Amino acid sequence: MLLMRLSFNGITSTFIRSEWPSVDIPLDNEVFVKPKGYNAPEQVHITQGDYDGKAMIIIWVTPDEPGSNQVKYGTSEKKYDFTAKGETVKNYTFYNYTSGYIHQYHLENLEYDTKYYYEIGEGDSARSFWFQTPPKIDPNASYKFGSIGDLGQTYNSLSTLEHYVESGAQTVLHVGDISYADRYKYHDMVKYTPQWEWLQDEFKKVDRKQTPWLINKVDVVFAGHVHAYERSYRISNIHYNITSGVHKDHKNPFLMSGCKVVDGYGTMLATSVGIHTEWGLIMASISEDNGEETSLQVRLNGVATFIGIVGLVVAVSVLVILLVRFFTGHTEDDEGRIEFIAGKTSVGDAVDGAIKIFTVAVPDNLSMVPNNSPLRNRRSSSENHHNNGTSS
Numbered sequence: 001m002l003l004m005r006l007s008f009n010g011i012t013s014t015f016i017r018s019e020w021p022s023v024d025i026p027l028d029n030e031v032f033v034k035p036k037g038y039n040a041p042e043q044v045h046i047t048q049g050d051y052d053g054k055a056m057i058i059i060w061v062t063p064d065e066p067g068s069n070q071v072k073y074g075t076s077e078k079k080y081d082f083t084a085k086g087e088t089v090k091n092y093t094f095y096n097y098t099s100g101y102i103h104q105y106h107l108e109n110l111e112y113d114t115k116y117y118y119e120i121g122e123g124d125s126a127r128s129f130w131f132q133t134p135p136k137i138d139p140n141a142s143y144k145f146g147s148i149g150d151l152g153q154t155y156n157s158l159s160t161l162e163h164y165v166e167s168g169a170q171t172v173l174h175v176g177d178i179s180y181a182d183r184y185k186y187h188d189m190v191k192y193t194p195q196w197e198w199l200q201d202e203f204k205k206v207d208r209k210q211t212p213w214l215i216n217k218v219d220v221v222f223a224g225h226v227h228a229y230e231r232s233y234r235i236s237n238i239h240y241n242i243t244s245g246v247h248k249d250h251k252n253p254f255l256m257s258g259c260k261v262v263d264g265y266g267t268m269l270a271t272s273v274g275i276h277t278e279w280g281l282i283m284a285s286i287s288e289d290n291g292e293e294t295s296l297q298v299r300l301n302g303v304a305t306f307i308g309i310v311g312l313v314v315a316v317s318v319l320v321i322l323l324v325r326f327f328t329g330h331t332e333d334d335e336g337r338i339e340f341i342a343g344k345t346s347v348g349d350a351v352d353g354a355i356k357i358f359t360v361a362v363p364d365n366l367s368m369v370p371n372n373s374p375l376r377n378r379r380s381s382s383e384n385h386h387n388n389g390t391s392s
Contacts, residue, residue: 025153037121042063044059047059058120061103062089068121070086072118073118078117080118086103087106112134116130117129134170146169149174152177322357
């Protein structure tokens with residue numbers, strides 16, 4: 001429940017990686033320099049050693065010989081009041097690789113929210129570190145942690161760790177991947193295979209009183225590199241499993257472009273690309289203009305036609321009213337003189353006045369007609385036809 005509370009109240013970082021794609025850190029980089037001294041402890045890492053947060057597991061490797069098998073620790077720097085004797089030191093061999101000597105120590109009965117200093121190794125090769133235990137479990141306890149997944153061994157990995165240190169977090173929740181066994185043989189992860197049997201044996205080694213949760217119902221899941229599950233190499237002789245739910249085999253081997261293969265392996269031959277694929281043909285047919293109107297276009301044209309008719313009726317009505325006012329002597333010019341007097345106004349002046357009224361009334365009211373109105377389109381077509389005929 002504490003984890004859920006912190007997740008809800010967390011703040012998303014604005015951190016953005018500055019380098020992409022990532023570049024592997026060369027092995028001669030300073031971050032890989034071995035500690036000074038004969039048989040000096042290296043690869044030191046710690047993890048919480050119990051469910052409540054009052055224990056810590058410390059693991060490291062000595063490269064040349066087993067060496068000291070104890071940890072000195074206390075709450076003051078360089079002053080160690082306690083000594084813990086570790087478990088049996090061991091190493092292992094895998095193919096042509098032989099590991100260093102692996103030490104593991106379980107510190108118990110620690111105090112909550114306390115900084116502990118510890119020393120490992122012996123003589124001039126001894127190394128000192130510190131850790132802080134988490135606060136006592138409480139719904140209102142504040143605890144800042146960083147979640148890291150698929151860390152790798154690149155310059156982006158280094159920037160991730162530096163960013164974590166700068167954040168002031170108190171612990172790391174590492175969700176994997178942790179190691180990378182590239183170029184080595186893999187086993188199928190199905191029932192009764194070597195890898196499955198190894199996992200069952202590992203589960204039996206865990207003290208369930210110390211670690212009650214292995215695979216169980218949980219409140220929240222942090223996932224790292226989800227392979228689902230291919231590991232970049234062959235793992236089993238299975239068919240394609242497509243995300244759309246389509247099952248592919250030798251009888252139906254074709255994949256449309258855009259499909260995603262999430263499981264399995266095989267050989268693919270690209271028979272077409274771009275517009276020549278099924279997807280390309282579908283997109284091309286959608287984008288083609290075949291002259292047919294959609295239902296939305298039909299409705300919009302109906303609305304435009306209605307607006308055009310209203311505009312035309314208003315234009316004609318205004319024209320008629322203005323002409324009636326003009327020829328009945330109810331209009332005056334800028335100097336206040338009546339523009340038309342029956343029997344006195346010449347025919348030319350009367351025609352000029354009528355034309356002026358027409359040019360003012362009709363264009364102003366036709367501006368109400370939308371550009372896509374059939375009325376305006378017919379008018380434009382007629383004008384274009386007339387202009388073309390004149391120019392020819």
